[in-house]
Amino acid sequence: MTLLAILAALLAAAFFGLWRTADRKVMAAKGKVPGSPIPQRPIQEIDPLFALTRFGPSRDTEVAHIAQVHVEGGISDLESWILCNLAKSARRIFEFGTATGKTTYLMARSAPEARITTITLHPDDLDSGRHEKTDDKALQTSARRESAFADFLYSGTDAAPRIEQLFGDSKAFDETAYLEAFDLIFVDGAHTESYVRSDTQKALAMLAPGGWLVWHDYVGPRVPGVFKVLNALSRTLPLVRIKGTTFVAHHKPAG
Numbered sequence: 001m002t003l004l005a006i007l008a009a010l011l012a013a014a015f016f017g018l019w020r021t022a023d024r025k026v027m028a029a030k031g032k033v034p035g036s037p038i039p040q041r042p043i044q045e046i047d048p049l050f051a052l053t054r055f056g057p058s059r060d061t062e063v064a065h066i067a068q069v070h071v072e073g074g075i076s077d078l079e080s081w082i083l084c085n086l087a088k089s090a091r092r093i094f095e096f097g098t099a100t101g102k103t104t105y106l107m108a109r110s111a112p113e114a115r116i117t118t119i120t121l122h123p124d125d126l127d128s129g130r131h132e133k134t135d136d137k138a139l140q141t142s143a144r145r146e147s148a149f150a151d152f153l154y155s156g157t158d159a160a161p162r163i164e165q166l167f168g169d170s171k172a173f174d175e176t177a178y179l180e181a182f183d184l185i186f187v188d189g190a191h192t193e194s195y196v197r198s199d200t201q202k203a204l205a206m207l208a209p210g211g212w213l214v215w216h217d218y219v220g221p222r223v224p225g226v227f228k229v230l231n232a233l234s235r236t237l238p239l240v241r242i243k244g245t246t247f248v249a250h251h252k253p254a255g
């Protein structure tokens with residue numbers, strides 16, 4: 001094969017990969033997740049904070065914002081607005097998967113009293129991941145690719161003292177020191193099935209009564225780990241898909 005043909009093949013593969021990512025997000029945002037057993041509702045029907053006024057969302061939903069101009073694995077502007085609003089009534093927040101630290105930073109800015117703990121793989125320690133043989137190979141690769149940061153968007157800001165940064169494999173993380181400690185937990189680490197299952201079990205143990213648990217990237221069988229684990233969980237726990245997003249949420253009853 002000539003160099004030109006190899007380059008053309010690489011470009012086509014990259015384009016196809018980008019198209020698939022964009023496509024599944026658009027499909028999910030439109031509520032099209034074929035075969036999903038999880039009901040979908042608009043955020044304004046899920047939490048009174050988001051109730052619409054005649055002007056649309058109220059001033060009470062104002063948050064810190066930086067636009068999502070493509071960052072791999074990043075959340076959309078609507079997802080960020082929802083998460084930052086849920087953060088405002090949280091005293092303690094936990095995030096599986098820091099990446100650039102953008103979501104961590106925006107939650108900290110939107111919730112000036114909250115303390116945030118966030119865990120990520122260190123770029124020098126990528127081999128500590130414990131994926132299982134059955135875990136999707138492409139998702140293992142993206143988990144490693146997204147682990148590129150050892151300093152973050154929040155580093156050096158006045159939000160930094162309220163952020164506890166953990167480096168390490170989330171399967172090795174001991175959640176027993178944080179039982180029922182967090183009012184908001186965002187599950188957005190490795191997306192392979194065994195990790196989503198493990199992170200979810202830990203998140204459920206760490207969620208305080210009245211707290212919110214939110215998962216990212218519920219887009220159907222193309223991210224099979226998130227799809228399988230949450231579909232199974234929906235048989236025993238009330239879950240809701242948030243319209244216009246790839247979020248699935250669980251609101252733990254207070255008391």
Ligand SMILES: C[S@@+](CC[C@H](N)C(=O)[O-])C[C@H]1O[C@@H](n2cnc3c(N)ncnc32)[C@H](O)[C@@H]1O
Nearest residue numbers: 073097098099103120121147169170188189190
């Ligand atoms: C999709 S990105 C997170 C995006 C981020 N939550 C945001 O909103 O911008 C996935 C993150 O999970 C982390 N990650 C991947 N595998 C991990 C593992 N085994 N343990 C802990 N973190 C992991 C990556 O380092 C990366 O920071």
